[in-house]
Amino acid sequence: MADILKIGHRGAKGHVAENTLASFAKALEMGVDAIELDVHVCATGELVVFHDFTVDRTTNGTGEVHKLSLSELKELDVEGEHKIATLEEVLKPIDSQCYVNIEMKGRHTAKPLAALLKKYVDEEGYSYTDFIVSSFQYEELKIMSELNPDVHLGILTQASVAQAWEWAEEFSAKAIHPHFSLLTKDNMKRAHNAGLRVYTWTVNEPDDIARVKDYGVDGIISDYPERL
Ligand code: G3P
Ligand code: CA
Numbered sequence: 001m002a003d004i005l006k007i008g009h010r011g012a013k014g015h016v017a018e019n020t021l022a023s024f025a026k027a028l029e030m031g032v033d034a035i036e037l038d039v040h041v042c043a044t045g046e047l048v049v050f051h052d053f054t055v056d057r058t059t060n061g062t063g064e065v066h067k068l069s070l071s072e073l074k075e076l077d078v079e080g081e082h083k084i085a086t087l088e089e090v091l092k093p094i095d096s097q098c099y100v101n102i103e104m105k106g107r108h109t110a111k112p113l114a115a116l117l118k119k120y121v122d123e124e125g126y127s128y129t130d131f132i133v134s135s136f137q138y139e140e141l142k143i144m145s146e147l148n149p150d151v152h153l154g155i156l157t158q159a160s161v162a163q164a165w166e167w168a169e170e171f172s173a174k175a176i177h178p179h180f181s182l183l184t185k186d187n188m189k190r191a192h193n194a195g196l197r198v199y200t201w202t203v204n205e206p207d208d209i210a211r212v213k214d215y216g217v218d219g220i221i222s223d224y225p226e227r228l
Pocket of ligand 2: 036037038103
């Protein structure tokens with residue numbers, strides 16, 4: 001595996017409708033080491049791969065993801081020609097070809113996700129090292145760490161690396177995922193000294209990519225994986 005992981009943000013968001021099967025296929029075609037995606041629980045309990053809390057921005061529908069059933073979500077078109085996929089539908093074609101960063105975006109995602117990952121590891125030949133589960137949400141991280149301590153956690157932050165360190169310690173996380181504007185050589189070094197990997201987002205401009213590489217990050221999440 002590459003020294004600095006190339007991580008496709010919502011697949012290859014810069015090229016194809018985000019968080020769709022086509023976007024993940026494009027990212028794989030571009031040779032990513034990992035894909036990043038977002039999950040919510042819908043009204044019928046399935047984990048669906050979707051970024052926003054409502055379907056309004058990227059589909060022809062309206063309403064909150066957690067209040068819509070899977071069949072209602074499946075009726076929608078994403079940016080015209082794509083469909084919303086469940087997490088299982090996304091994982092199937094990836095088939096361990098790359099590492100998967102699952103962001104618990106919605107509320108109440110930790111419990112079904114812990115069960116799903118356990119099933120993939122126990123019954124489908126996956127390993128916990130195939131996944132890293134990240135979140136900005138304290139509650140979901142806490143539930144995941146209690147339900148399944150084998151799941152590798154990443155602490156997302158766009159405000160404070162110090163807070164990410166605290167949560168990383170509390171939840172025995174493997175990584176912190178700071179916004180790239182928060183990174184400094186000093187806090188990078190401190191994270192590495194604490195045994196934490198650093199995956200930074202969403203880095204699209206060549207100058208920023210060069211700078212975070214120079215800092216020694218472990219992975220870069222980008223809408224344009226080919227630039228990494
Ligand atoms: O996981 C990094 C990044 O995806 C977090 O922000 O809003 O793109 O989900 P967002
Ligand atoms: Ca995300």
